[in-house]
Amino acid sequence: MARQMHLGVFVLGTGNHIAGWRMPGAYDSFQSLSVVQHIARIAERGCFDLLFLGDGLSAGVNDHPSFTARLEPITMLAALAATTTHLGLGATSSTTYNEPFNVARQFASLDHLCGGRAAWNAVTSSSPKAAPNFGRNHPPHEARYRVAEEFVDVVLGLWDCWEDGAIVAERDTGRYIDGSKVHTLDHEGEFFRVKGPLNVSRSPQGRPIVLQAGSSEPGQNLAARTADVVFSVVQDFEEARAAYASLKGRMPGYGRRPEEIAVLPGVMPILGRTRQEARDVLEQLQSFVTSTNAASMLGNRLGMDVSGFPMDELVPDLPLPDTSHGFAKAMLSKARREIMTWRDLHNLTGAARGHWVIAGTASDIADTLQEWFEGGAADGFNILPAWFPGAFDGFVDEVVPELQRRGLFRTKYTATTLRGHLGLEVPVNRFG
């Protein structure tokens, strides 16, 4: 069988578009189990590899609605564990504001609860707004990544502490654990000392899938060394090809084959029966964006207050901030390339938060996804529906069948774990 795409859905209950909740029939809450259950059902109907919940550790009343009042992703995924059967369940958890023991445990636990479908998106928490909720100063980018490198290693180590078959539960002798198959980690590093073992046994996938989204130099190195799936933030084909090649090219240096990571650029498909209809939908969405929301979103993405810049001036050449390099770089380089004003940049972030938007018919969208997939820019895509459920229903009912007809995407699940969907092998246990 030809190489197959992998598809994820990026879930924000009010839609990925900042004003998606204002569309007719759209959900307007990200604090409801029934909303995410509905989204998960659509994703399973579309044979998606995974559902993904981002996260943030602060609330601003003018932010994207789903960034303000949101449920905590791990609890939300665990609730979905009980009501889904095949869908991978991925969530962000910070390497800056958590303990590795707690993170290792929660994702291992989730992997048990859902029978091998859990994925951890290791992020360094780029927003400086989180720090005051943890009595901290926002660590600089480089320091966050040094901590993250060690944090991820500890988590991977804790996931190996139990070999398969350590629980014997022999009723006749009373022996419950085979102690020779449970190991301490005894990690002593620059930032963490963690003895172990974890108090959760080896999980159904061997270990949960590791997601990453960092696109800076240290972000790409961390991903090349440890990730199974990478979400990338790109705005056009050439940029996506370059990012793809850069990441995959680093992998042999870490003793890994390029196929061991699936690179999924984020994309917001805007679907119409005609191209004009798609453009009209996008225009309608953009008309719903309030200037307060757009300025807040852009300010967060660029890591600076942008309210002082006149809307009709060109975006100047600005230094990269100490927040998320990925978003800032994608936005600022697009602004330079396309000679954008601040108003243009507001519109761009308001739409897909810095991700790439394709508007067109199902066939147009499938063409573009195929071109990227076959042209060395992607192993699949992280789909960002502008609103739920309508825009996601549209993608699953119109675009997915088109991809299936072209032999690019599965027509039914052939595995029961996320690792299986991704075609990845269960990793060898370092203690095994």
Next chain:
Amino acid sequence: MARQMHLGVFVLGTGNHIAGWRMPGAYDSFQSLSVVQHIARIAERGCFDLLFLGDGLSAGVNDHPSFTARLEPITMLAALAATTTHLGLGATSSTTYNEPFNVARQFASLDHLCGGRAAWNAVTSSSPKAAPNFGRNHPPHEARYRVAEEFVDVVLGLWDCWEDGAIVAERDTGRYIDGSKVHTLDHEGEFFRVKGPLNVSRSPQGRPIVLQAGSSEPGQNLAARTADVVFSVVQDFEEARAAYASLKGRMPGYGRRPEEIAVLPGVMPILGRTRQEARDVLEQLQSFVTSTNAASMLGNRLGMDVSGFPMDELVPDLPLPDTSHGFAKAMLSKARREIMTWRDLHNLTGAARGHWVIAGTASDIADTLQEWFEGGAADGFNILPAWFPGAFDGFVDEVVPELQRRGLFRTKYTATTLRGHLGLEVPVNRFG
């Protein structure tokens, strides 16, 4: 209607008895969603107020099986949120090894996911075995409680940051949040600086229920000031009455009425059709305890290595350890009162981990529970089935109907939230 009992079930998948998993038909895993789902179904059939998951942050291969390989409680409860309808869902989360922002968020999130049934058991993590998993030294008892006092205050404060009605989601204007109803906390204390607001809106119960189990002097003060439900560790009626009076007596000093806390002693019922049968079941259970397991459990409870003491010597007068004062005190005072040997004490902890055991017929057990309930020793009970599902089925099918016939316990749910089951009012929002 006469005053009604409240019932909780303490869930350890392999049973509360250390060797319960060896009973015929018993579950032998605490790492399975289907096991806890089954237990939750039994609890809802019995109209229980809540299901409770304890926790620990380390694994020892000779510990109670459910203390060694266990799923993380919040993920497990969140999974149950989707498959239960009335049952309160309570879990332990440590005030020593977590950040208050993360804990506030997870339980608020859980409360949204289950429609108002979440409860947080604030514990200080008494076991010194947790510290090396977090690069820490085990803080002494007094220091743990000073941190816990402030931690609980921060969590309660974060739960108030959003007033009811803060989410307006006005589609026509695009206004999503009423900013005047979202508040920063601006906490600056001895141990924590937390700005807020939380990024979860006010939860269905106003705030999740707060559980506590500390029985030391600082533990009782913290509970009297902040708890809605207290689990107590007691071994006989007089001790239970004294603990009950001591806790309730502290409440007016914090401006609270004694009815605002439900005190639920932990009890392991061992049921038989006759008293002899019940004694036989207990004997069978005890015969399954291996000496390694019993020594490990007792050592953990007393906070010292007990393997050097000859089994047939009397338990000497020992100082209270720096672990859990509640268990150590209950065990050591019972050993003194009843002139026990180390072997007796091993047997006692092996059974119910230091909790109280009643063996008898359904009517005997109902008599004792009624006596405690009416005699000023309890507002209900935290039931610790020795194994699952059999011992819990027995309690729900035999003892609960007996309590219902006596008018002591509800015959159906009359509320949809845990706060409603407990007869507690939604707290006033400090910012409201």
